Amino acid sequence: MSRQSMLTIFGALALVVGLTGCYESSDVTFFEAGKYQGGDDPLLQKLEDPEFRAGLDRRFDGQRDR
Amino acid sequence: MARMKFLCDADRCIECNGCVTACKNANEVPWGVNRRRVVTLNDGEPGEKSISVACMHCDDAPCAAVCPTDCFYTTTDGIVLHDKDLCIGCGYCFFACPFGVPQFPEQRAFGSRGRMDKCTFCAGGPEEPGSQAEFEKYGANLIAEGMLPACAEMCATKALLAGDGDLVAEIFHHRSTSRDGRPQTWGWATAYGAGLS
Numbered sequence: 229m230s231r232q233s234m235l236t237i238f239g240a241l242a243l244v245v246g247l248t249g250c251y252e253s254s255d256v257t258f259f260e261a262g263k264y265q266g267g268d269d270p271l272l273q274k275l276e277d278p279e280f281r282a283g284l285d286r287r288f289d290g291q292r293d294r
Numbered sequence: 295m296a297r298m299k300f301l302c303d304a305d306r307c308i309e310c311n312g313c314v315t316a317c318k319n320a321n322e323v324p325w326g327v328n329r330r331r332v333v334t335l336n337d338g339e340p341g342e343k344s345i346s347v348a349c350m351h352c353d354d355a356p357c358a359a360v361c362p363t364d365c366f367y368t369t370t371d372g373i374v375l376h377d378k379d380l381c382i383g384c385g386y387c388f389f390a391c392p393f394g395v396p397q398f399p400e401q402r403a404f405g406s407r408g409r410m411d412k413c414t415f416c417a418g419g420p421e422e423p424g425s426q427a428e429f430e431k432y433g434a435n436l437i438a439e440g441m442l443p444a445c446a447e448m449c450a451t452k453a454l455l456a457g458d459g460d461l462v463a464e465i466f467h468h469r470s471t472s473r474d475g476r477p478q479t480w481g482w483a484t485a486y487g488a489g490l491s
Contacts, residue, residue, distance in 0.1 A: 261355070262364040266377025267420040271438050272369055274423065283440045288457035291446070292465055 296458035297353070297372035298415055300446070301466055302345040305473065306453035308486070309334055309344040316448035317348070320416065321433025324399035329413040330445055346445065346454050349374065349395045349413035357387035357396060357412075372459075373415045378431045383407035415456070416443035 274280055309332050317323065317330045330348040351374045358366035358374065365380035366387075385407060387396040398407035418435030421428035428435060436444060446456035455462045 261358040261361070261366065264367040264377075265364040266367065266380050269367070269369070269375065269418075269420040271417060271423050271435065274438060275370060280440065284437070285458075287440055287442060288461055291442070291452060291455050291457065291462075293452070293469060 295370055295372075296460075298351055298369075298457065299372075299459040299462055300346075300348060300350070300415075300443075301455045301462045302347070303453040303455070303466060303469065304343045304345050305470075306451045307332070307344040307346060308451055308453070310450060312448050312450055313346045313445035313454050316444040317413070320436070320444035321414075322429075323433065324408070324411060327397045327399050327411050329395075329397075329411065346449075347393060348445070349415070350393060351413075351415060356390040356392070360386040360390040362386065367420075369417065373417050373437075375414055375417060375419050375432075376410065376412070377420050378409045381409040383409055413443075416441070 275284075311332050314328060314330050314332060318328070321329065323329055330346060332344055332346050334342055334344040336342045351372055353372065355366060355368065355374045357376075358364075358368070361376075362384060363380045363382055365377045366374060367376070368374050383398055383406070385396075385398065387410060388394070388398070396410045396412050398410055400406070400408065402408070414432050414435075416434055416436035418428045418438065419432035421431065423435045423438035434444065436442065436447070441447060443456050446454050455465055
């Protein structure tokens with residue numbers, strides 16, 4: 229085998245090995261939150277109250293420019 | 295159902311840090327922790343922009359996804375809260391959060407982490423609203439009192455908006471479309487913007 233063909237094969241091998249490192253997995257890992265393990269928040273019930281909700285919405289709506 | 299969000303109008307924010315102060319005052323935030331920060335781009339140069347940043351209350355919160363003790367929960371309004379009694383101070387949420395929101399007060403020797411502290415949208419935590427226990431752990435619960443978060447209540451220029459994402463977007467849209475539609479003889483641009491850049 230000639231010196232030139234050996235260099236060509238060696239170069240091709242080096243290129244393949246080099247490009248292997250450029251591989252990027254396209255699989256995306258999705259992490260999902262587990263089930264909440266803490267205590268209950270009484271605020272959640274309060275937010276369900278339509279009257280309280282309406283008052284809160286009015287307050288938020290007051291941020292409009294006058 | 296509403297999705298509570300913050301929105302900071304960079305054209306209005308004047309970097310007064312009133313929101314940061316209001317937050318610290320209302321919640322008695324631990325020393326060394328800032329639940330809200332004002333970030334300024336091109337500080338000191340003409341045309342600099344400032345925005346006030348706190349927890350974004352993400353729809354798919356990465357902090358909640360990585361928490362090994364599952365101490366995070368999301369209210370029906372989309373506010374991301376956590377139970378400090380379950381927090382072990384591992385710091386995973388800090389690494390997961392793209393905004394660097396979770397912070398840990400140094401309470402013990404050798405700089406070991408205390409329980410995580412972050413913006414609660416002034417909605418407290420899993421304790422009786424307005425109770426001393428809630429205040430000591432999470433700070434004020436202004437939402438239960440029918441108020442805006444302290445930072446948005448305090449913002450002098452109304453740069454910082456808080457509330458349902460749709461409402462906040464509508465207010466901002468109205469502002470941004472009408473901002474240049476009137477003469478600026480003595481307006482905002484004259485005072486802070488025109489002729490500077």
